[in-house]
Amino acid sequence: ANPQHWGGCGMNVGKAAAGVMFGISRAMLMMYSGQEVGEPAVGAEGFSGDDGRTSIFDYTAMPEFQKWVNGGRYDGGGLSEEQKSLRTWYGKLLEILREPAFEKGDFYGLNYFNRENERFGRVGDETVSGHWMYAYLRSDGESGQGFLCVVNLHPSEVMRAVRVVIPLGALGFLGRELAGQVSLVDRLGAGGQMDVCWRDVVGGGLEIGDVEAFGVRYYELK
Numbered sequence: 001a002n003p004q005h006w007g008g009c010g011m012n013v014g015k016a017a018a019g020v021m022f023g024i025s026r027a028m029l030m031m032y033s034g035q036e037v038g039e040p041a042v043g044a045e046g047f048s049g050d051d052g053r054t055s056i057f058d059y060t061a062m063p064e065f066q067k068w069v070n071g072g073r074y075d076g077g078g079l080s081e082e083q084k085s086l087r088t089w090y091g092k093l094l095e096i097l098r099e100p101a102f103e104k105g106d107f108y109g110l111n112y113f114n115r116e117n118e119r120f121g122r123v124g125d126e127t128v129s130g131h132w133m134y135a136y137l138r139s140d141g142e143s144g145q146g147f148l149c150v151v152n153l154h155p156s157e158v159m160r161a162v163r164v165v166i167p168l169g170a171l172g173f174l175g176r177e178l179a180g181q182v183s184l185v186d187r188l189g190a191g192g193q194m195d196v197c198w199r200d201v202v203g204g205g206l207e208i209g210d211v212e213a214f215g216v217r218y219y220e221l222k
Contacts, residue, residue, distance in 0.1 A: 001013070001014070001035075001038045001039060001040040001041075002040045002041050002042065002052035002053070003040065003042070003052075004052035005052050007155060009155040009214075010038070011037075011038025011040075011082070011083075011086055012086070012213075012214045013155065013214060014032075014035050014038075015086075015089060015090075015214050015216055016151050016152065016153050016214040016215075016216060018031075018090070018093060018216075019093070019149065019151040019216035019218075020134050020149075020151050020153075022093065022097055023097065023102060023136070023138065023147075023149050023218070024107050024136060025107060026102070026103065026104065026105075029094070029097065031090070032053075032054060033054040033055070033056055033062065033065075034054050034062045034064060034065040035090070036086065036087045036090040036091075037064050037065055037067070037068050037076075037079060037083045037086065037087055038064060038082070038083055038086055039054055039062045039063075039064040039065050040064065041053050041054045041062070045058055045059075045060035046058030046059040046060050064079075064083065066078070067079045067083070068087070089188075092187075092188055093188060093216075093218075096187055096188065096218055099145060100140040100142065100143040100145045101138040101139055101140045101143070101145040101146055101147045101220075102138055102147070103140075104140050104142065104143075105138045105139050105140035105141075105145070105146075106138070106139055106140075106173070107136060107137070107138060108136060108137040108138075108139065108170055108173045108174075109135075109136050110135040110136055110137065110164060110165070110166065110170075111129075111130040111133075111134060111135060111136075113165045113166070113167045114129050114130060114133070114135065114164065114165050115128050115129055115130055116128075116129070117129050117163060117164075117165050117205065119161055119162060119163040119205075120133050120135075120162065120163065120164065120165070121133030121152060121154070121159040121162065121211075123154065123157055132152060132153050132154040132157065132159070133150070133151070133152060133153070133159060133162070133211075134150075134151045134153060135148070135149065135150045135151070135164050136148075136149050137149070137166075137170060137173065137174065139173055139174045139175065141175060144175060145220070145221075146174045146175075146176075146220070146221040147187075147218055147219060147220055147221065148164070148166075148184065148206070148217075148218075148219040148221060149216075149217065149218050149219075150162070150164060150208060150211060150216075150217045150219075151215070151216050151217075152211040152212065152213060152214060152215040152216075153214070154213055154214075155213055155214065156213050157213055158210055158211070158212050158213060159210065159211045159215075160210050161207070161209065161210065162207075162208050162209065162210065162211050163204075163205040163206065163207050163208070164205055164206045164208060165205045165206075166201050166202060166205070166206060167202070168202050171198060171202070174221065176198055176221075177198065178198050178199055178202065179198070179199065180197075180198050181195065181196065181197050181198065182195075182196060182197075182198060182201075182221050182222065183195050183221075183222045184196070184206075184219040184220070184221060184222075185219060185220045185222055186217060186218070186219055187218045187219070187220050188216055188217065188218040189216075189217060194208075194219075
């Protein structure tokens, strides 16, 4: 959230970054100190000076995080509504990442298959897709759980009428049949559901509508 980094885009840039980095592997996760409340780390901190970062080693204070501490009550009473929303969002993300598809499953990248897809987040006169959008699948064979994850990395552009191409080979990765149907449940957003046939998706792509700036969609495939 520091104005020196990430183009000065504010606290929501962490959502898009985490939506990609936290979801693509089974590795341990690390959040920056104060990230969940948008701590900007503005000003000199101990020996490190004004480096635009919080610290777990140096002596410092985090004014935005102190609003969560709220005089020792630890109830977030001093946070703004935007900060409360951000903290709730990270809580939902971390809960989802404990599920089998992420904790034990494997990764299947989709950007390669969407390079020529004009509705995969192109901006201006771009002729190749994938600069601003990132999409991937996670699947756990033992539980049969699968997820489609789509992230808009643009700080201000809403990606309109996004379509995600999912290749035939991905069905084997997911353990699904071409003749089957699937329900995509939005686990990280408003909780909506889409019901589609795999044959239509593989043939024409999956229509997911608009994706807001720094938007993250985690669809569980049921």
